[in-house]
Amino acid sequence: MFEEVEKIKKAYFEDAKKVKTSDDVEKLRIKYLGRKGAVSSAFTMMEEVPNDKKPMLGKALNQLKTELENHFATLQQEFKASLNKRETIDLTLPGRKPNTGRKHPIAQVEDEIKTIFKGLGFVVEDGPEIENDFYNFEALNIPKSHPARDMQDTLYINDDIVLRTHTSPVQIRVMEKKQPPVRMIAPGRVYRRDTPDATHSPFFHQVEGLVVDKDISFADLKGVIEAFAHRMFGKDIKVRFRPSFFPFTEPSAEYDFNCVFCRGQGCRVCKQTGWIEISGAGMVHPNVFRAVGYDPEIYSGYAFGMGIDRIAMLKFDIDGIRTFFENDIRFLTQF
Amino acid sequence: MKVSYKWLKDYIDIKQSPAELADALTEAGLEVEELIPQVPYFNGVIAGKVTEVAKHPNADKLSVCKVITSQNEKAEEHQVICGAPNVAEGQYIPFAAVGATLPKGFKIKKVKIRGVTSSGMICSKEELGLESSSEGIWAFDEPTPLGTDIYPLLKDKEDYILDIAVTPNRPDCLSIIGVAREIAALTGNALHLPDINVPDEKNKSAQDLIHIAIEDASGCHRYAARIISDVTIDESPTWIQKRLEAVGLRPINNVVDITNFVLMEMGHPLHAFDMDRLKGPEINVRSSSPGDTFTTLDDKERVLPENTVMICDNTQPVAIGGIMGGQNSEVTAATRNILLESAYFKPERIAVASKKLGLTSDASQRFERGADIENIITALNRAASLLAEYAHGKVLQGVVDEYPRKHPQKKVSFRPEQVNRLLGSSFEDSFIIDTLKRLQLNYKNGVVEVPSFRVDIAQEADLVEEVARLVNYSNLPSKQYTNIQYDVETYSKEEELSFLKTKLIELGMMEIVTNSMLKNLEAKPFYDGNLVHIMNPISDDMTTMRPSLIPGMLKTLAYNINRSNNDLKIFELGRVFLNYRVKDIPEQPYRLAVVMTGNRFEENWAAPGELIDFYDIKGILESFVEKIFLDNFQFILYDASNIFSANETIALQANEKIIGYCGRLNEAVTSHFDIDVPVYGFEIDVNSMLQYMRTDRRYQPVSRYPFSERDMAIVIDRRINAGDILKLVKEEGGHLLQRVKIFDVYRGDKIPEDKQSLAIRLRFQSNERTLSDSEVDAVFTRIVNKAKQKYNAYLRK
Numbered sequence A: 001m002f003e004e005v006e007k008i009k010k011a012y013f014e015d016a017k018k019v020k021t022s023d024d025v026e027k028l029r030i031k032y033l034g035r036k037g038a039v040s041s042a043f044t045m046m047e048e049v050p051n052d053k054k055p056m057l058g059k060a061l062n063q064l065k066t067e068l069e070n071h072f073a074t075l076q077q078e079f080k081a082s083l084n085k086r087e088t089i090d091l092t093l094p095g096r097k098p099n100t101g102r103k104h105p106i107a108q109v110e111d112e113i114k115t116i117f118k119g120l121g122f123v124v125e126d127g128p129e130i131e132n133d134f135y136n137f138e139a140l141n142i143p144k145s146h147p148a149r150d151m152q153d154t155l156y157i158n159d160d161i162v163l164r165t166h167t168s169p170v171q172i173r174v175m176e177k178k179q180p181p182v183r184m185i186a187p188g189r190v191y192r193r194d195t196p197d198a199t200h201s202p203f204f205h206q207v208e209g210l211v212v213d214k215d216i217s218f219a220d221l222k223g224v225i226e227a228f229a230h231r232m233f234g235k236d237i238k239v240r241f242r243p244s245f246f247p248f249t250e251p252s253a254e255y256d257f258n259c260v261f262c263r264g265q266g267c268r269v270c271k272q273t274g275w276i277e278i279s280g281a282g283m284v285h286p287n288v289f290r291a292v293g294y295d296p297e298i299y300s301g302y303a304f305g306m307g308i309d310r311i312a313m314l315k316f317d318i319d320g321i322r323t324f325f326e327n328d329i330r331f332l333t334q335f
Numbered sequence B: 001m002k003v004s005y006k007w008l009k010d011y012i013d014i015k016q017s018p019a020e021l022a023d024a025l026t027e028a029g030l031e032v033e034e035l036i037p038q039v040p041y042f043n044g045v046i047a048g049k050v051t052e053v054a055k056h057p058n059a060d061k062l063s064v065c066k067v068i069t070s071q072n073e074k075a076e077e078h079q080v081i082c083g084a085p086n087v088a089e090g091q092y093i094p095f096a097a098v099g100a101t102l103p104k105g106f107k108i109k110k111v112k113i114r115g116v117t118s119s120g121m122i123c124s125k126e127e128l129g130l131e132s133s134s135e136g137i138w139a140f141d142e143p144t145p146l147g148t149d150i151y152p153l154l155k156d157k158e159d160y161i162l163d164i165a166v167t168p169n170r171p172d173c174l175s176i177i178g179v180a181r182e183i184a185a186l187t188g189n190a191l192h193l194p195d196i197n198v199p200d201e202k203n204k205s206a207q208d209l210i211h212i213a214i215e216d217a218s219g220c221h222r223y224a225a226r227i228i229s230d231v232t233i234d235e236s237p238t239w240i241q242k243r244l245e246a247v248g249l250r251p252i253n254n255v256v257d258i259t260n261f262v263l264m265e266m267g268h269p270l271h272a273f274d275m276d277r278l279k280g281p282e283i284n285v286r287s288s289s290p291g292d293t294f295t296t297l298d299d300k301e302r303v304l305p306e307n308t309v310m311i312c313d314n315t316q317p318v319a320i321g322g323i324m325g326g327q328n329s330e331v332t333a334a335t336r337n338i339l340l341e342s343a344y345f346k347p348e349r350i351a352v353a354s355k356k357l358g359l360t361s362d363a364s365q366r367f368e369r370g371a372d373i374e375n376i377i378t379a380l381n382r383a384a385s386l387l388a389e390y391a392h393g394k395v396l397q398g399v400v401d402e403y404p405r406k407h408p409q410k411k412v413s414f415r416p417e418q419v420n421r422l423l424g425s426s427f428e429d430s431f432i433i434d435t436l437k438r439l440q441l442n443y444k445n446g447v448v449e450v451p452s453f454r455v456d457i458a459q460e461a462d463l464v465e466e467v468a469r470l471v472n473y474s475n476l477p478s479k480q481y482t483n484i485q486y487d488v489e490t491y492s493k494e495e496e497l498s499f500l501k502t503k504l505i506e507l508g509m510m511e512i513v514t515n516s517m518l519k520n521l522e523a524k525p526f527y528d529g530n531l532v533h534i535m536n537p538i539s540d541d542m543t544t545m546r547p548s549l550i551p552g553m554l555k556t557l558a559y560n561i562n563r564s565n566n567d568l569k570i571f572e573l574g575r576v577f578l579n580y581r582v583k584d585i586p587e588q589p590y591r592l593a594v595v596m597t598g599n600r601f602e603e604n605w606a607a608p609g610e611l612i613d614f615y616d617i618k619g620i621l622e623s624f625v626e627k628i629f630l631d632n633f634q635f636i637l638y639d640a641s642n643i644f645s646a647n648e649t650i651a652l653q654a655n656e657k658i659i660g661y662c663g664r665l666n667e668a669v670t671s672h673f674d675i676d677v678p679v680y681g682f683e684i685d686v687n688s689m690l691q692y693m694r695t696d697r698r699y700q701p702v703s704r705y706p707f708s709e710r711d712m713a714i715v716i717d718r719r720i721n722a723g724d725i726l727k728l729v730k731e732e733g734g735h736l737l738q739r740v741k742i743f744d745v746y747r748g749d750k751i752p753e754d755k756q757s758l759a760i761r762l763r764f765q766s767n768e769r770t771l772s773d774s775e776v777d778a779v780f781t782r783i784v785n786k787a788k789q790k791y792n793a794y795l796r797k
C-alpha cells in the first residue's frame, strides 16, 4: 500500500516534467488531483487496510495530497507567467528591416584599388570617356595606320572622336597640364567594339597608373605591382612579368598574378598553369614624353593598366562579366 | 601564328621539350597561347602481341585473333575480331582494351560480332588519328614491351603546334625561320638556313621577257621577279603538304603550295602570276585612280580605294599589290609559265588599303607590319629552286630586280648605361653588348647596327627592351621602396563622387552600373539637343550615347520586374553625353539619378505592402540634399518636363539655377520600357551639386533653454501651396522659430469646400534665455496676421 503511494508520487512528477501546453496542465490536475484522480482513488484503499495500519496510511496519503497540490500550484503559476510573456511578443518573428543600399561590386573593388594606391602615394585623376583621336591614339604613339589599332577595335563618333579604348589618354591629359613628378591612377570606363556575350562586354572599367620622375625604372614598376598584388590578394601571390608590346611603352610587359583560387598550384580556372593574366605595363615610351613636352633624357617613368571588372571577377569568383551589368537585385545584394 | 615544333627543328637544334620551349618563348615575349599536340587524345591503348589468327566461323573477311598484353604466362588472352587483311601472328600492335577511349571519344566495349565475342580492338593509324586513311592495322616495326601505354610514346614522337600570339611589332617572327632565329638568340644554338641552289637556264634570260617599272615608288620600294617556264601543275610533295597542313594552310597545287611554303618558312609573301595571261612585257607598279574596280582571285569584284598600290601589265591591273592577286592572272591547272613576284610595299599603304577594302591576307598582314626588304631575293630564289624541283620548271636566267632607292643600313645610337637607368639593373657594358649580339644587333662606338628584318627597333629604348627580354623579366630587380612626394593636389573629385554615393546608400539606395550606349529611340525623349551617335555601332541596340541615366535605369527596372524583383530603389552615378560637335568632344557631365518602384518597405507581417508615392522620392531627395550640405537650394514646381509627369514633378534649384528634376515618371516613358507600374525618380547634375555643397561646417550651439510649442490650424484656399505657407511661417518666425512641422492636412466637410486646413506645430526657442509666453504669442500672432494679409488665411475654430 505504501508502495502504491510512492508509485503515484513518482508517476506525477514524471508527468509534470512533460507539461508543455495549458491542456497538459489541466490533464495533469484531473489525472492526479481531480475528483476521480489518482490521489482520491488512493484514499479508497483506507477501507481495505487493517485498522492498525489506517493512521499511518492516512498520514502518508495526506502528505502525498499536500505535496502534489503544492507542487501543482507552483507549476500552474510558473506556466501562466511564461505563457503571458510569450503571448506578448514572439521574439522569433523577423524584425522590421529598413531598406539597405549597397555599392555595386565593381565600385567596391574600384574603391579597394584606389585605397591601395593612395596608400602608395598615388593621386586619383579622371578624364573624359569620349576622346579625341589625339589623346586616345596619336599622343600614345599610335598613328593612324599603326597595326596596333587593330588590337583594339574602336567605336567612333566621327573620324577624329572616339569612345576611349583605354584609360591611357588620362596620362596625356595629366602630363600636358603638369610637370613631373607625376604619380597618378585614373579609374574609368572604356569601350571596345566587342559583341556582348557572357564573357565580353562592349564597355568595362580600367585603372591606369602613371609615375614619372627622375630615376624611375622598371624595378619600381615591378615593386609597385607586387605591392598591389600582395595587398589585394595576399602576400603569397607571386607576380610574373613577360615581354609584350604596347606602342606607348618600351620596354613593355604583360603581367600575371598567381591564380587566386589555387594560389599558384594549378586549377581549372587558370587552366593548370597557376597564373592568371592581369594586364599590361611598361616604361613610358620616349615618343609619349616628347608628345607632352617632357624630356626623356631627364625623366623616365612607368605606366600600367588593370581591369577593375576582371579583378572583381577574380575576387568574387564570378565567371561572366555580363552579370555585373544586368544589375539583378538578387546579385547586387550578395556584396 | 601556328609554328610546328618539327619544322623548327629543320633550322635549329632544340633540346627543350615542346612545353619547355613554349615557356621560354612566352617569357621572351612570343606568347605561346596554346601548345597543341598533333596526336589527338586517346587512352587505354597499350602494346599487345597477336598470338593466334583464325578465320571467323561466320564471316569470310573477319579473323578471330588472340592478343596478349603481358609477358606473364598466366596473363589473360584477349579474343578480338579483326577485319584487316594484314593481321598476322607474332605482330606487335596497338591494342585498345575494353574501356579504352579512342580519338573523337569513341569508347571500346565488349561486343559480339556475328556470334563471336570481341573484347577490344587492334587499331590502325587511322583509328588513332595519326593519318587520314589506313590500309590495315598498324603493326609496329619492332617489338615493343607488352602493356606499354601508346599515347605518351606517340605524343613525344609526333609534332606539336605552338600557337604564338605574335605582337604587331614583330613581323619578323611571322615565319618558322623567324621563330628559329629567336630561339637561336635565346639558347645560343646555331641556325641552319636552307641551302638554295637555283638551276638557272643559261640560254634564256628573264630580263629579255619582262621589264619592271615602279611608277608608285613611295608605295613600292622594291619589286623583283623571276620567270619559271614549263611548269607542271600537280599536287605538291607530301612533305610540303604536311608542313602546310601543320600550320593551318590547305594544300592546293605545287605552285601555290611552294609560294605558301616559302611564306611560312621565310615570312616573305610571294605571288605567282600565270605568265601567259599577262600582256607583257611591262610590269608596272602604280596607284589606283578613283572609281577603279578589280576582281581578286576569290572572284569578288572590288571597288579600289584611291591610292591603292596596283600591279599592272601592259593593259590592265593584275594584282592588288601586297594584298591579293587578280582573277585575270591567277595560276590554274593549265598554267605553263610563271612570273614569280617578290616585292616590298610600304606598310602604311597596305594597312590603309587593306582596312578600306575590308580584305586581309597572309601577305597583307606581313606587309602592313613590315617585311624584310633585304630578304626579297633569298625568298624568290628559294621558291624558284623548289619550283624547279617539284614543278619541273625551268628557271630563266637572272632576277629582274627594281630597287630604286636602297634602304640604308639602320643604325641606332645606344648608350649601354641607359639599360641600367631604365631597368634599375647593374649590368656590365660588356654583358649588355654581348646580349645584343645574340640578336644580331652589333654595337660599335655608340651605334647599334640593326638587321633589316628587325623593323621594330628604332631607338635606344627598343634596345633596352631587347636586353631585358633576353635576360628574362623575372631576373630583373624589383624595388620595395620609393620616394613619395608630399606636395600634391589634395582636391580629388573622385572622393566627392564617392561621398555622394555613400550618402545615397545610407538612404537605402542600391547602386547599379549600366551600359552607356542606348538605342536611339530610348535616348531621344531624354534630350532636346544634339545626341551623340556612334558611327560604327556594334548593333542597333547600342547606337547612341546616353543623354540621361534614367533610360538605362528603366531597363534595369524592367529586367528586375520581369524576374519578380518588384521593390526597387536604385541609383547610378555616371557620365551622360550631350551636345554633339564635329570638332570637339561632346560635353560629358556626371549625373546622379535615383529610381524607385514597388513597395515602400518589403512586405512583412508587421507592415502591409504600401506602394511608393511622390512623397517617398521627395523625402529621399530632401534627406539627400541635407546630408550633402547643399547650400542655397529650393524646390520649385515644374510642369515642362517630357520625362516627368506634369502634376507630380518638382525641380531642384541651387543658387537660383535648376540642377535637377524629381517626381513621377511619365507613363508614356515607362511604358516604352515595358514597365506598367508607377515609377518615381530624380536626376541631378553632379557638378552643380559639388559647386553648391557647403564645405565649411561650423558647430551651431544647441540651446540649453526650454522650448515652447504652439499648434496652428490654419485654413487657406486649396490652390495655395503648403510650401508657400511654410515659407511665410519661417520668414515671419525669425530666429526664435526653431522648428516647423506640418502634422496634418485636412480637406473635408468641416470647412468650406474650396479650403484646406494645415495643422502646423511651431517650436520656439532661444539660445540666450527662457522665452516668455507673451514673446512667443507675439510671434505667433505676427505669423497669423501675415498669413491673413497675404493668403486670406484664418485660424480654424
Ligand SMILES: [Zn+2]
Pocket (backbone or CB within 6 Å): A259, A260, A261, A262, A263, A264, A265, A266, A267, A268, A269, A270, A271, A272, A274, A275
Ligand atoms: Zn588556379
